[in-house]
Amino acid sequence: NAGVTQTPKFQVLKTGQSMTLQCAQDMNHEYMSWYRQDPGMGLRLIHYSVGAGITDQGEVPNGYNVSRSTTEDFPLRLLSAAPSQTSVYFCASSYTQGGATEAFFGQGTRLTVV
Amino acid sequence: AQSVTQLGSHVSVSEGALVLLRCNYSSSVPPYLFWYVQYPNQGLQLLLKYTSAATLVKGINGFEAEFKKSETSFHLTKPSAHMSDAAEYFCAVSDTGGFKTIFGAGTRLFVKA
Numbered sequence: 001n002a003g004v005t006q007t008p009k010f011q012v013l014k015t016g017q018s019m020t021l022q023c024a025q026d027m028n029h030e031y032m033s034w035y036r037q038d039p040g041m042g043l044r045l046i047h048y049s050v051g052a053g054i055t056d057q058g059e060v061p062n063g064y065n066v067s068r069s070t071t072e073d074f075p076l077r078l079l080s081a082a083p084s085q086t087s088v089y090f091c092a093s094s095y096t097q098g099g100a101t102e103a104f105f106g107q108g109t110r111l112t113v114v
Numbered sequence: 115a116q117s118v119t120q121l122g123s124h125v126s127v128s129e130g131a132l133v134l135l136r137c138n139y140s141s142s143v144p145p146y147l148f149w150y151v152q153y154p155n156q157g158l159q160l161l162l163k164y165t166s167a168a169t170l171v172k173g174i175n176g177f178e179a180e181f182k183k184s185e186t187s188f189h190l191t192k193p194s195a196h197m198s199d200a201a202e203y204f205c206a207v208s209d210t211g212g213f214k215t216i217f218g219a220g221t222r223l224f225v226k227a
Binding site for chain 1: 219
């Protein structure tokens with residue numbers, strides 16, 4: 001059972017380059033989210049989706065785009081990478097059980113922008 | 115707006131000692147509260163969650179947390195620390211029926227032999 005799969009695991013970009021971080025889940029969860037993790041700041045929500053075709057912004061959306069064409073996939077696009085986007089990125093999928101949303105996380109993508 | 119404050123970015127305990135990780139939350143609606151654990155170079159795993167069914171919540175690996183509405187707290191405890199508990203712990207809050215989970219800054223737990 002794969003759960004949430006993120007690719008790549010590591011990436012180095014030059015300032016101004018674009019790239020897409022991939023995220024796929026095989027649990028048929030409606031909700032998917034992208035977070036970035038920075039030291040001392042916990043996880044901050046970038047974008048989220050409540051279902052195919054529906055996305056919305058989180059706490060720190062600037063510089064990132066998302067789309068959700070299928071239930072399984074939720075890619076995160078960096079349009080023009082900046083050093084401030086150096087971080088570890090986590091994708092999560094969620095379902096509601098008794099009102100509580102339990103999140104399942106991928107292993108993360110460590111991105112360095114030079 | 116919801117928020118979570120974790121008191122102490124680092125906590126160090128001896129093996130066998132009590133573990134206490136503090137979390138206070140702010141929410142305008144009855145919250146759903148979570149504790150997650152992150153081991154090095156891995157994603158987050160759910161330890162336990164509060165869903166209003168019971169104020170004392172038991173989780174995996176011997177951890178438990180108590181929801182105290184009057185104190186807006188959801189502290190995580192374990193009676194006896196083990197070396198394998200060394201990790202980073204995150205408290206999180208989500209609104210009613212929500213999926214936008216807000217995380218605290220995290221507390222790194224060190225366990226000394």
